[in-house]
Amino acid sequence: MQSYIYPQLPNLQYSIPTNHGSDLTFATDLTFTLYQYKTCPYCSKVRAFLDYYGFQYKVVEVNPVMHTEIKWSSEYQTVPILMVEGKEIVQLNNSSVIISAMKTCMIDKERTMSEVVKYFPRLPSTNAWGNEVLEYTNKYWVMLNEIKITEVYTSKNARKEEVRWRQWADDWLVNRIKPNVYRTPAEALATYDHIVREGNFGSVPFAKYGGAFYMFWASKVLKIWYKLQDDVREDLYMAVNEWITAIGRKRKFMGGDKPNLADLAVYGVLRSMEDLEAFYDVMENTKVKKWYLATEKQVKEQGGRNLCRKPLQNYHGITEF
Structure with missing residues (x-):
């Protein structure tokens, strides 16, 4: 300190x-x-x-x-x-x-x-x-x-569960984001166009194209590093469905009736892909949509x-x- x-x-x-x-x-x-x-x-x-x-x-x-x-x-x-x-x-x-x-x-x-x-x-x-x-x-x-x-916490297990899935969001889910949003040259360009529009890049004219080219190739390195499948979407789908399976059918959120810190962490990570092709694919090809919209409603309504x-x-x- x-x-x-x-x-x-x-x-x-x-x-x-x-x-x-x-x-x-x-x-x-x-x-x-x-x-x-x-x-x-x-x-x-x-x-x-x-x-x-x-x-x-x-x-x-x-x-x-x-x-x-x-x-x-x-x-x-x-x-x-x-x-x-x-x-x-x-x-x-x-x-x-x-x-x-x-x-x-x-x-x-x-x-x-x-x-x-x-x-x-x-x-x-x-x-x-x-x-x-x-x-x-x-x-x-x-x-x-x-x-x-x-x-x-309702139990010590509930506290440990929250910690486990917060760490999972950082160590597992986040590592599947970049290989997916930069999966193809078209997706890489769309992603960097989105980043440049939303971010503070100043007056760097080549940020979008240079960044997209670099991140497309970097995503291939990350794919090898994290030992992902040929179609990296499948790894993202598996990760998201793993999260939904952990919540189970009897709970609305991992925190029960209200989101806990693990819910907010996973939601925050997935939200970073909004407006990108990977996000829409996840919403359509996994079981996450119902939980995601419920969490989004809770966040927007404080x-x-x-x-x-x-x-x-x-x-x-x-x-x-």
Whole structure:
């Protein structure tokens, strides 16, 4: 954990004016700013969480090439980043840490965000490609004591199930997205056209064509790396149907009558493909559509905003986590 005064606070002039969520849930002077790429699956997960629980937040669309909007973040140059600003400024990195830390504070209102983030220590690690990355321990766990666990989860198995499928969304489902949305030259071009339209690419004229060409060939490498079938759609269909099978016929959501964090994670990942051919194929060729539309309705209607009405704790100082 590292605490210090920022040499320069984030420049919010890039913020896209938005009114996400509702201020009815959290009567607090905290403000939230999400630094993101709109089409990023991990960023989509965080937005699904914030929208479902009715948070108001600003959005800063980051240039995916130059990262200009997050240059102020000295050690962490990856989206999403969530800035929580009150008397203290807390920088939350990593989509799963953001969600777990926020949910922990929503439930355990005796602890501040500064205290909660200590439960998610960051450790340097090397990923499968040989690159050094920061990894976070406990990132899929909502950090509660035994009494609060029994108040929130119907059983310990329900808590473990939520953690398992949140990790599955990151480690398994996300890895089937790129090989599918860049599957053919036509799909790669359509995907990058969508990304350029939705994102903050500035005035780079070749971003669409150069990016599409690069990602088409990169998708072939990923297909080999993840040992996918010749038709990568089949792997995506299998993954999505595996999720629906895990929910079962007796539950509307994995969380029961309401989505839990696993529901929101899987929904967020799938939503990142919206408007693309792969998304429509998944909706038509798997059993996910009913669950997806039900979750979408819950997110749009802020179905979780009445679950935690008391404010998050405010705090003092400036912290980067």
